[in-house]
Amino acid sequence: MSVVQQLKAKDFKSDQEVRWCPGCGDYSILSGVQKTMADMGIPRENYVVVSGIGCSSRFPYYMETYGMHGIHGRANAIATGVKVANPDLSVWVITGDGDGLSIGGNHMIHSLRRNVDMKIILFNNEIYGLTKGQYSPTTPEGTKTKTSPYGSLDHPFNPIQLALGAGATFVARTMDVNPKHMKQVLQAAAEHKGAAFVEVWQNCVIFNDGAYKSWTEKAVRDEKTINLVPGEKMIFGKDRDKGLSTDGCRITVCSAEEASVWDPTVDSAGPAFMMTQLDNEPDMPRPMGVLRSVDRPTLDQQVWDQVGAVTGKKGEGTLKDLIYTPDCWVVE
């Protein structure tokens, strides 16, 4: 084991040229992850980055860590194997809205319910980038894409709702164009012990440019989104003059003073789920930040605990014990 040194973001840059389109939102996420990793006090060799297939999934090649560029949709399953096999590793999953929610949707929800201790960063650009512009499970209905020339008909997932419905212990949202916010959220995810699901709004300049513009552009961002900070009042607006209050099961806009306090650590995922309803209300800000963060034993931990407990009880089995069981007999 090497001595843990203070690492820098650049220590996490591999020698491979980054090959996303100029202007792609992926760049800022790459740098956000590199910064976050550097600050965690974990030696570089203990990081493993696993991805599926997609523009976003090229990510591991750009990271000077252990990495696996998997197959389409299977990153969560591969990463589960890595983490359960060796819980000392810090395992990160990089996936896209197609990779992680379309073909990989099942592994996603199952790894969330199992609470495998890994950080899942979902690059949501509401499009299939790598295959050049087809609608994805998060593309808004009616969008014209290469496979929906007359408008898409599929009602999209809300990734936050899906993660909550699957029983995720940590659910958060951030955006490519706000590195500071991203860093906070990634760090909270990294510090969470368990499966941490982070949706990142990511702009695809080529096939879906400006998908999030009306929420993320500097001019409107403060009005159209709200950053939920655990234990703090829910305040938004350019002048931080507005608040949200969760009065009688309905969420309403109020003054900053009247705003309710946001608590993502409550037992029930209900309040977080209620909060996602804002995504459907054009006049309300969309929630960003940490929507849920609760403790639950992780699968990897439990697996090792069980191995330990059984071994403690039965004693470590030798190769001979395995083969020569009590029910055998001897022929002379």
Add this chain to the structure above:
Amino acid sequence: MSVVQQLKAKDFKSDQEVRWCPGCGDYSILSGVQKTMADMGIPRENYVVVSGIGCSSRFPYYMETYGMHGIHGRANAIATGVKVANPDLSVWVITGDGDGLSIGGNHMIHSLRRNVDMKIILFNNEIYGLTKGQYSPTTPEGTKTKTSPYGSLDHPFNPIQLALGAGATFVARTMDVNPKHMKQVLQAAAEHKGAAFVEVWQNCVIFNDGAYKSWTEKAVRDEKTINLVPGEKMIFGKDRDKGLSTDGCRITVCSAEEASVWDPTVDSAGPAFMMTQLDNEPDMPRPMGVLRSVDRPTLDQQVWDQVGAVTGKKGEGTLKDLIYTPDCWVVE
């Protein structure tokens, strides 16, 4: 087209011997579905029952309708093809907690978000029956099964939460041992235009006997469950003296008079999601009945509308149009 006659449940019985274990909860669901179908005024030949693999998935063989016993986990996808290909058919999916939530989890959530107009009956016995007793994605943590001899470690899904998180338009729950309640719920599902997800608590006498006993046994049922009836007050208890009130985002027990009215048709899935929290509270009744029921265009409808609209605009294409396009040229 045959004249629609008043059909009887027995008209839906095929000539195949039913081969579930004596005492299996599947029998009552079979008869519930047969009764419901008979009452819908739909000619028998217009029903298609699609299943995956599992004890429950043997269902189509016992139905005198069109049917397909598919492959493990794929019933929702096959049924989507049937329904989109011919929206005149009444399509039913029969699946299990393994078939529909483990291997088939992805098709499940995607067909719910797409709102394909089909009735999805999930037989939840919290076990893999057909393969003889392994834990499933709904088996409570710590359960000893054939593949978890020291206790299962996976945190289970709450199927209702998962369906809500996926954006389902109709979500309900009933139990094998209450045929009357089941009939009501199945009928509500049948009448819903869109994907209707019905979780049925089903007892597997062989591998997981009594899994729901503490909620479904006659003696405790009225106290330990509450039937949510749209537009009615939420009342429970043997003497129907208790109620639920959703006061300030928390659900509390109150007197019958003070009970709040249940409305599964509100825009937000939040209240239904809040309600599922009761499943985790030992002292509260578990919600049964219709948890969510909202209108949204169905995929099948939209597909046909789009075909109609494009055809209306461009005119019906002939084989010749397809081949001889304007950009061709003639060599003499």
Add this chain to the structure above:
Amino acid sequence: MSSEELITQDDVTIRFAGDSGDGMQLTGTQFTATTAKVGNDLATFPDFPAEIRAPAGTRAGVSGFQIHFSSHDIYTPGDDPNVLVAMNPAALITNYKDLRPGGIILVNTGAFTEADLKKAELDSNPLTDGTLSGFRVVEEDINQRTMEALADTELSKKDKLRCKNFYTLGMIYWLYSRPLEPTLEWLQEKFKNKPELAEANAKVLKAGYNHGELLRLFQGHYEVPKVHDAPAGTYRNIMGNQGLAIGLVAGARLAGLKPFLGSYPITPATDILQHMSLLKNYDVITCQMEDEIAGICTAIGASFAGRLGMTTTSGPGLALKTEAAGLAVITELPLVIVDVQRGGPSTGLPTKVEQSDLLQAMFGRNGDAAVPIVACASPSDAFDCAVEACRIATQYMTPVILLSDNYIANGAEPWKLPDMDALKPFPVEFVTDPEGFTPYRRDEKLARNWAKPGTPGLEHRIGGLEKDAVTGNVSYDPENHQKMTEIRRAKVLGVRESIPTPEVHGAESGDLLVVAWGSTMGATRAAVERLQKDGVAAGHLHLRHIWPLPKGLPEIFARFKKIVVPEMNTGQLALLLQSEYPEFRFLKFDKVMGKPFRARELKAHFEEILEEKS
């Protein structure tokens, strides 16, 4: 002991048949355990319905268990039983035809009411309508006898009746002079917490035994002496899936690794997962995943992390794993994929045997993606083959497919345990030195070096895109792809250097060579031995390694006039051999009935071939 005549037999086959609820599997298993202890060689074949509980009394609900035991070496669970136990009319009617002429049928007349006959779709009673002429029928109301034996016991009628299989077992123990002690001990242990059940069953077992002795129902009884020339050693009765489970754990140990099993239940492979989940104190991690794809993907992840990844399944599951298997091929990670074959296509006949996944195993991946394939032949061979698969996977850094089948999975036989010294380790050496490290650096066997996450300085990325042969970076270079394709191919073919040329059993040269693989081994060997006894120069070549094929085969093939390949599929190994060795002609002999070959039908077919003009 008895005053009856004691006849010595060399070789006996008994089939227990009854309703799914009658406990025939348990009866068979107990008889097997006792027979193993007595020192006979044996082989068993359970055959049960696909339904958990098919409707009671119907033909579909019949559950069977056949055991073949002998005082010499045997290879199969027997062609035609000497004894049939039929617990109800459905069991009788679906099984009596297999019995050899003059064989004994023990019938439970307590289950022969009109209603019982109807459930079995019988218009008349086979006990009285002449159906069974030519057999020695022993009728006994076992239900009644059981109730009587338990008359003064405090059990419900239902519980009492459930003991009837032990009455049957007792009778058959008497008939074949087996000791009761092993079963009595087992009952003690099994019903530790329900002593009343232990006692009731013991009572009934003894009653059945005494009944046989007292009433002279069988006009004599038999003994099958223990195998006299059995090689000295320690033995254990083993089922195929169990053999695979412990073989996989042992194989990982011999590689110096801890096993990780990512799996999803599927008949008939589930037992392996079940068995391995019991072995937590052997450093075994098992994860039951959400589907087969997640099963193999977690195993790939675990291998990347430095464990030995494994995944177990049957045909439909293998079909789902093919894309991920390709990832393991291109990333060159060790991985053992077990396919316990069953009847296909699609869901097919899930509880029956077939060997029809061979070509799927060979070719069922996109691109040129060869993998080594090992196939086991019997329950006792399963352990060795599992170790062999682990050896190849780790020594060559490659996924390996290990084929078994439903017949092996559920069959049992005595397994001569390997000497611990004979288990030679083949330890993996992880690379730790950053000096000159690149992920695709190879040893002389072309295996790439394996660096484990957590090792400082060896951070690297692998993945599904083609990689540069030198740097390991993504490469679209045409020459590099040609080169890497050839290396992957050569590496797998190179496994050949580490496997012996199989020996021909029987004639070394002559008229007929029978080439078999997997579980057809037993019946083939028996048939060839019988041919030899008849003076035919016949040989049997069993292929444990399907890919790469071992060296030296053409030399063997050349020594025989004809070559035939019996398979429980439509000729898959024959196709492969024919394309590899076009200079020889491989005759097919196929059977896809969900049942293993019988030695007799093989022999008959071989004789036909020998008669045909070539």
Add this chain to the structure above:
Amino acid sequence: MSSEELITQDDVTIRFAGDSGDGMQLTGTQFTATTAKVGNDLATFPDFPAEIRAPAGTRAGVSGFQIHFSSHDIYTPGDDPNVLVAMNPAALITNYKDLRPGGIILVNTGAFTEADLKKAELDSNPLTDGTLSGFRVVEEDINQRTMEALADTELSKKDKLRCKNFYTLGMIYWLYSRPLEPTLEWLQEKFKNKPELAEANAKVLKAGYNHGELLRLFQGHYEVPKVHDAPAGTYRNIMGNQGLAIGLVAGARLAGLKPFLGSYPITPATDILQHMSLLKNYDVITCQMEDEIAGICTAIGASFAGRLGMTTTSGPGLALKTEAAGLAVITELPLVIVDVQRGGPSTGLPTKVEQSDLLQAMFGRNGDAAVPIVACASPSDAFDCAVEACRIATQYMTPVILLSDNYIANGAEPWKLPDMDALKPFPVEFVTDPEGFTPYRRDEKLARNWAKPGTPGLEHRIGGLEKDAVTGNVSYDPENHQKMTEIRRAKVLGVRESIPTPEVHGAESGDLLVVAWGSTMGATRAAVERLQKDGVAAGHLHLRHIWPLPKGLPEIFARFKKIVVPEMNTGQLALLLQSEYPEFRFLKFDKVMGKPFRARELKAHFEEILEEKS
């Protein structure tokens, strides 16, 4: 017109190469469209990077488009270009070696700064360091010229520069005497809503053309007369995926059915889904599903409901579909599965060509589960093959696999449209009469009858378990399984009766027969024709049907001394042929470089074979 010398050429190959952002695919497509209109025969080959936008200026970012056009029939996009257009140093350095000696290189010197050279990993400037000796290099600062041409236009600098590919196109139009009108018209239409862009591009196009004419840069220019003996008829320029899309729709129509496509995007098959989603007014339903499994499963459901189900994918997707394909086999539902092959294994080389899924298509399913396989040879063959796949699927009630590849998918050529009368319908007759109906009743071709949900009295159940041959109920009967296995096999083999024996092109008998399939057809045919010109008795046999293989092959094979099978894989068809026809020897000739064979390399290899002693 020009005063330059006008040289007539018969056969020309041009390669456009530039950065991904330089618009080379568009330039190539425009040149192709115009060339088709002029009446040349042609074939094209685009070759672009896997990244959406690889870093500008790098070698990985080079995008190429090759067009081969001629005044006679041609089969391939050309071996070695006559002209290379290189828009930057990376494009130059990665492509110049392919050029034929003395060929013309048009270089955009505007992109040859120090920084540009560095991005291309060049230490010295290839324009000055002697690299290009032996070629006719034409240097032009196309960036500068474009800016000048647009000096008085109101566009941003960036937008102006993006017009530079039209300047290039103009120069090449001049060089090969092509009319500007088709492109000018296309610009009008394309930029209907942005007239300023239409105008700018038109200006630049003309400027490039005039520049060629005025400055005599090329010391002469060329014309390639139109094909004089082209068969009369209507032609259309077609790409492979487009041909498949309309062929699938046409095939369904000819069967009297409406098509249903359930698919999931994957390179290089996505275009088919994209193209078909435009065809809504042809009764086409397309569903982009969540994954490949859902894609095929919806298609199976749609077929069950009475549409013609289809699914399109590439190798990794086919791997995922195999379990469901088995369901279609056992339920005997019609289904067309299209696999547009790419480089493997695993993700492999997703934008490159390979033919390595053949054995996966043949054998990649659990159990014995044969399906017919059809493979198309070129963009214009794609339509016919798609119709053929629909015919087999519906006439035989079976899934059919239709193989294409990346080279066909993205290549273009003129397609002589079929006479409408020549498209013979093969209408499906749904059963409607309950009298005697059972789901597995068969016609003389062994196809089972098809009853559509909604039809009164024909309610029935099908599924993945083995079914009774007569009643269609679930059956575990051993004889029935044998029978059904044989019927399924015989049905697929019976397709042979409906397909013609392919004709040998070239010598009918003689020294060498080249057997090819899929997109190797073109290069093979060209190579064999050249051999023939050299006096060699060589023949070319193209196999459109891979399974079942057509009748009459042994008779053809017997007429040649040697048989060779060139493939872009490690010898997959050769393996199949070798096992089917062991009496012949099939020599392999493999190439797995992500690039098609060149006629020249094939010819050279064939000559080697001919020289070898056999």
